[in-house]
Amino acid sequence: MTPEGKNSSQASLSTLDRALVWCLAWGPEQIPQYPLDDLKAAILALENNKPDDVPADLQRFVDQVTALSQLPYPKTQSDLQALLDNPSPSSLWTAKIGLVYGGATKIKTYVFEGSKLPEVRGASALLDRINLVDLPVFFGKKVKIKNYEQVSLTIQEWLKNRSEKLAEALIPDLIIYSTGGNILAFCPPAFVDELADAIEARYGEETLTANSCAVGERFRLLELRLGCLQGQVQGNKAQWWQENLETLHPETQKTHGLVASYFRHHDQPFSDDFQSRKSFNELVTKLAIAFNQRRSGGSGLSSSPHRLSRRYPPMLETHPYLLRDEYDRRSAIARPEATNTVDNKTKISEVLARKRVVGAITKRQDGQGELPAWFKCLQSQRPIGEDPWQPLALFFESWVQRFERSFKDTDTGPGLCSQEKDRYHQGHLVTDVTDATDITEARSLREIGNVTDPGQGFVAYIYADGNNIGGYIQGLKTPQDYQRFSKDISEATEQAVYLALAKHLQVREIQGLSPDEDNRNGSWIHPFEIVTIGGDDVFLVVPADQALAIAQSIGEEFEKILIERNPNYQVKGSVAEQDSLKKTQQKSHHYNPLNAPPSNCHLSMSIGVLITGDHTPIYYAQNLVEQLLKSAKQRAKVLKKEYHYYGGTIDFMVLKSVTMISSKISSFRKQALEIDQPASSQNPKAKNHSLKLYGGPYTLHEIGGLLKTLAALKQSEFPKSQLYQIRSFLAQGKRTAMLNYRYFRTRLKAEKGNLLKTNFEGPWCEADSNSGNLAPWMSSQNKKGNTVYTTILRDLVDLLPFCSYPAVQSDPSDSTPLTTPEINP
Template sequence: MNTKKIHPISIAIAWCLAWGNERQPQFDITVLQEMREALRNGQEVPEEVKAIVQQVEELENINDDYFPHTLDELKRKYSNLWNQTNKIGLVYGGVTKVKGYVFESEKLPDIRGASGLLDQINVVDLPVFFNKATESNLYRFHYPKVREWLQSNFPGKNLLAALIPELIIYSCGGNILAFCPPAFVDDLANAIEKRYTYRTLTANSCAVGETFTLLEIRFGLLRDKIEDTFWLEQYQETYENELVESYFGKVVQASSVQDNFKYRKSFNELTTKLAIRFNQRRSGNKTENRPTRRYPSMFETHPYLRRDETEKRSAITQVDHLPGNPYFSESSAIKRQFSDRVKTGKFKNYNWYQEGEDFLDEGWVKKFKSFLENNPEQQKKYAKNHHIENIKIADSLTELGQVSNRYIAYIYADGNNMGGAIQKIRTPQEYQEFSQDVDNATRYSVFLALAENLHPRKLESENDYFIHPFEILTIGGDDILLIVPADKALQIAKTIGEQFENILLKKIEISGVQIKGKNYTLDDNKVENTPRIHRFSEEILEKQQCKLSMSSGVLITAYNTPIYYAENLTSQLMKSAKKYAKLLNEKGYYGGTVDFFTMKSVTMISSNIEDFRKQALTIDKLKLYAAPYTLPELDKFLQSIHALQAAEFPTSQLYQIRSFLERGRRTASLNYYYFCCRLNKGQSTLQSDFEKIWCQAKTNPGKIAPWMYDIKEEKYETIWREMVDLFDLIEFSHNKSPEPSQQETSL
C-alpha cells in the first residue's frame, strides 16, 4: 500500500490506534516504528496496520466544511469510522497559580529564575517525555536525565516506548495538549504534575486526560450508542432553551443555527471537556485512580530555626558571594541557582547549592541574540557598534533603573479575540497550527520591538560596562510580561501590537518562521468605514485587519516600586485595554489597544486604577485622562508629546495648565492659549501635531485645546495630563518624531 505523506497529527492518531487499548502494543513495536517512518516519508506501511492507516486517512480527508445534517448520514458516509472500538487518549495540563510562584520574591534574580524554570519544564522537559528534542544543542546532556527520571518514577509502565513527538499538539504558554495511547492517560497526567513538583517543589500544576473514539476527534463528543447523541435536528428545535443555550452559546441570527452547532461539535468540544476537568481537579476535586491534589506542598518551620528572607521557610543554605550573605530555603535556592544559569547559559565558578541539579537554560536574552544573528538588519539597529557577546544582563531592578533615569516600565500584553478564534477550530491539526502561529507572532513581535526601539546602555560603576536595558519575564502563548526603560515603553508597546498583527498577516517575514494557519485577515464585510473609531480628527479606513490583536497595559514607575505591586497594577491596565478593545470590536476596529499609567509615587494609588480615575480624574462631565488608546491613537499621542518637547514648553507652565484642568474647561483652555502665545518657538508645531489632531470643536471648525469631545459618553476629555506626566520621561531617537509604521517589511 503506497501512501502519501500525512500530517503529523494523523501520524499520532494512527500510532494510538495501532498501539491499542492496553499497556503492551497489539503489534510488535517494530511494526509501529516502521509505520511511523513510512507515514513520515510517504512510503508503504506494514501489512498489519494498513486497515488502521486507511481509517486515519479517511478521517484526514474529510472536507473542512463538511458537517452531516443527521447521524444517519454520518453513519452511511463514514461507516468504517462508525464502530470504533479502539480509543485515543488526550491529555491536557500545565502550571497553575503562576504569579504566586514567580512573584513570591521581590528580587529580580529570583523572579527570573522562577519564570525561566517554569518555561523550561513546559518547553523542554515535557516534550522530552515524547522523545522530542529542541533545536538547541545546549540540552544534549539534559535529555537523558529527563528520560531516566521518567523511567525511574514510572517503572514498568512502558511510558517512554508509548510516546512519540508527533503526539504533541502544542506545548507552549505554560500548557501542553497531547495525544497518547489510552492506557497511559493517567500515567502521563501524573508525570506532568510530578515533574513540576520535582523541579520547583512549590509551583502548582495540574493535568487531566480522557479517552475518545476516532470519530469524536472530528465531530465532538458522542454517546456510547452513537444514535442517541443530541444532534442538529434536535438542536434546531431547542436552541432557544436556556440549558441548550448555556452549552452551545447564544444564537444571534436564526440563519447561523447550523454554524453554531457545527463549531461546537468538533475537536473543540473535546478540549472544552478537558478544560472543565482541569478546573475541577485544580480546585481539589477527587479524580478516580489518581493521587489527590487537595494537599499542596508545605514546608514546616520551627521557632529556633533560621528562615529565609522572602518566603519565611526553613533556610537550608547561606550564600557568601551575594550581598548580605542571604539565607535561602530549598525552593528559593532552586530559583536563584537557576537564575544564574539563565543569565549566561553557562555554569558559574561557584556552586553554592550542591544538592541542586546542574540545569542549564538558554534564557530569553540568548534567544533574543539568536534572533539578531539570523536577522542582521535588526542586529544593526539594536547593537550599533557593540559586540553582542560583550553585553551583560542586568543583575537587579536597580541596574535597570540606573540606565533609565531611575524610571522603568512594566508591559503586560495579552491577545484579543483568541476565544472566538479557538471556538471555530474544528480539528487538532488546526489547533497545532494556530498555537504555533500565535506563539511565533508573540515571541517575534517582542524581539522586533526591542531591536527597533532599544540599544545597549552603559552602566556607570567601578568597571563601566554595557547591559541589555530590558528584562523578559515571560513570553508564552499570547502572554507577554516585560520590564523596559520608561523612556521607550510606549514605543515598545505600540510596536509589539503592530508587529503581532503584521506577522500573522504575513506582511513581515522572519528568518526560519512560517505562518502555517489559515488566513488571519478579517472578512471585508466585517470592516465598516467608521471614521469616529479613533478620537483624532483624521479619518482612517480600517482595511485588511487581522482577526487577532494584542492589548497591552503599561505601568511607568520608579525602579524601587515593589515588583508584585507593580505587576498587579499592570495587569489592571492590561484588562482595561482588553475591555476597550472589545468595545471597539462592535464599531469595526479589531486592532490592538494600550492603556498606560504613570506612577511617580508608590502611595499614589490606594485601591485600584479604575477607582482612582473615577474619584480623582473625573469631575462632572470632564475626564482628565484619555487612556486607553488604540494603536493609531497612541501613534498620534507620541507625535503630540514630541511636538510639546520641540516647543520647549517651560515645565512650570506645563504643570500649571495641568492644575487648571480641575477648574473647568474654559479656565484650562484660556491658560493654555495664553501660555502658547508666549512661546518663542513651536507654536505651529503644537497647532498641527496637537490641536488640529485632537482638539476639534464639537459644532464648528474651531479648536478647544487642550480638550476633545467624546461623542459617545458626551464628556470632554484631555490627553494633556498624560502628556505632562510623560514629558520629561519619554525620549525619541535623534529627536525625531514617531514615523508611520511600516506596513510591508522584510527581514
C-alpha cells in the same frame, strides 16, 4: 485490503495523523499489541511518505485514520445513526485515543513571590525550561538546546523511573502543542492517568512550590471528528445539526436559549457554528473545564477513579523557632558565604536556592557550563546517599540569548535584518553578533534604568496579552488546526517582541552606578529584561524612555506577522464592505481618525505599561501593570462591540512614588480623575457633562499620535511651570482649563505655537460642529447620552520627563486664529 483502502493509504499523513496511527496500533493496554519495532517502523515509513513499507498487520490502522479524515459530516441524527450502524467505519466508534491537557497554574504567585529580579528571573526560566524542554523531551522531541543528548538522557531517566512503559509509549508526533505554559497531547489510552501524573510531578519535583495541573480522558476515534457523543446515540434520541437548527427558529428560540448559547458564537451560518462546536474543539473544551475544576480543588475529570486528588497544595512546614528565608515563608537551609550573587546575610531555603541559581545561570553571571560556588557548597552539605538536584538551565537558552540568535536565525520566521542589527549595536564596535561577547545581560533593575536623561532611574513594565484568542479557538475544528494556531501565535508573539526591542533600543554602557554595584561601570548590557514570553502573554522590563514605543510596535508587529503567516487571520469582505468597516472603525479613534489605518486582523494585543522607579518592588509593579492590562482589554472589547475595531489597545500610568496608588487603579481614577459637572442654573440650555482627566486606554493609532504630540510639546519648549498650572486647572472646569491653555499657548513664539496647533489641537481636539477646537479637551458621548470631555494633557505632562522621541516639523504658514470660538458639540 480493498482498492479503496489501498488508494487512501497512499495519501501522505500529517504529524498528528501518524500520532493517531501510533495510538491505535499500540492498543488499549499498556503492553503494545504488536512488537514495538514494528510500530516504530510504521511511523518511520509514514514519516518518509512510504506507506507501502508499513507492516501489513498495521496497515488497517492507517486506513482507519484516512477514513476518519474523509468521513462526510452528518446533517441529521438519522445520518449519524446510519453512519454508526455502517460496518465499514465501525472501528471508528470502538477504537479509543487518549488526550491529555496540563501545565502550570497560578504562575504569577510563584514567579512574583519575591521582590528581587534574580528570583523572578530564575522562577520564570525554570517554568519555561519545564514547559519548553522537559515536557517535549518526555515524548522524545528534539529541542534547540546545548548538549541535547545529555539533557534528554537525564529527563528520560526520570520518566523511566516513574514508568518505563510510559516512556516507551510516547513519541514526538503525539504533541499537539507545548507552548504558553500548557501542553496538549495524544497518548495510548492506557497511559492517560500516568502521563497526567507525570506532568504534575515534573513541575512539583523541580520547583517544589509551583502549582501544576493535568487532566486526561479517553475518547472514541470518531469523536475527534464529531465531538462528544457519549449517550447521544442511544435510542435514537440525539439532536443533531438539522434538529437543533429547528429549535433556533425565531418563534421557539426564546424557549431554547441553552441551545443558542452553546452553539451561537459567530456571525455565520448555523451549520458552521455547529461544526465548530461539535468537533475536536468540544473535546478540548471538556478537558479545559476539568482542568479548572481540578485546579480549584475538585476531583476534575479522570479516566480512573483511583487517581490521586490534587486538592491539597504543596506546603513546606516551618517551626516557629527556626530561621526562615528572605520570603519569610520557608525554613532556611543555609547561609552561604558571600559571592557576587549572594551576600553573607542571605538566608537561603531550598525553593529560593533553586530560583536564584537558575536565574544566575541564565544570565551568565557565573560562567558557562558550571554551577555557582555557593550552590556547589549547598550540594556538598546534603545527606549521604541523597542525589543533589541539578539545574538543567546550564543547557537552556535565556530569552536574551534567543534575542541575540534572532539576528541570524530564520528557522522560526524572518530573522532581524543586518540594518536592525547594526542600529541595535550602534555605539558598540562589533563586526558580527558573535563578536559581541562583552555585551552582557542586565543584572538588576538599576542597570536597566541606568540611562542618560530622560528617564534616569526609571524602568517600565510591559504586560501584553492577546485579544479574541478564545473566540478564535472556538472556530478550530481539528487537532491540526490547534497545532497550527498555537505555533502561529507563539512564534508571532516572540518575533514581535524581538522586532520591537531591536527597533527602539540599543546596547548601552553602564555609567554612574555606585561602587557597591559589583563595579559594573563601563560594562555594555542589553537594556531590557524578558521575564516571560508564553503563547500570547508577554512580560518585559524596559527603559522608561522607550516603553510606549516598544508597546506600540509589539501590538502592530503581532498583527502584521499573523496576517503574513496565514491570510485567514485577516478580516475578509468585499471592497465596499472593507470601506464601510474602515469608516466605522474610525469612530474608535480620537486622534486624527481619518488617517487611522484599518484594523483588519481578527487577533490583536492589549498591553499595560507601568513606568515607575527602579526601586519599586516587582510584585507591587506586577499587580499594577496587570490592572492596566485588564483596563486595556476592557476597552478593546467595547471598541469591537461598538465600532468593529479589532486592533490592540494600550493603557499606561506613570508612577513616580510607590505610595501614589494605595487602592485599585480604577478606583483611583474614578475618585480623583473623573468629575461630574452638573448643568448651571444660570444657563438653562446647558446640559450635564463630565470631565475625564486622563486619556487612556488608547488604541495603537492613538499611541502613535500621543508620542508625536509628546515630541512636539517638548520641542515647543512650553515652560514647565505653566504646564503644571494648566494641569492644576483641569479639575476646575472645562472653560477654565481652556482659557488658561489658550492664554499660555498664545505667549509662545509663532513657530513653537504652530507645533502644538499642528500636533495637538488639530488632530486631537477638533470641535464636532465647526472648524474650531476644544483644546485641551476632546468630546464624546457616554451611554447616558451626556457629553464627556477628555484631555490627554495630564498624560503628556506625566510622560514629558521621559520623552526621547525625534523632533517633529511645524508649519510656519499656518495662520489659523488662535482663539477660534468653541462650540458645544
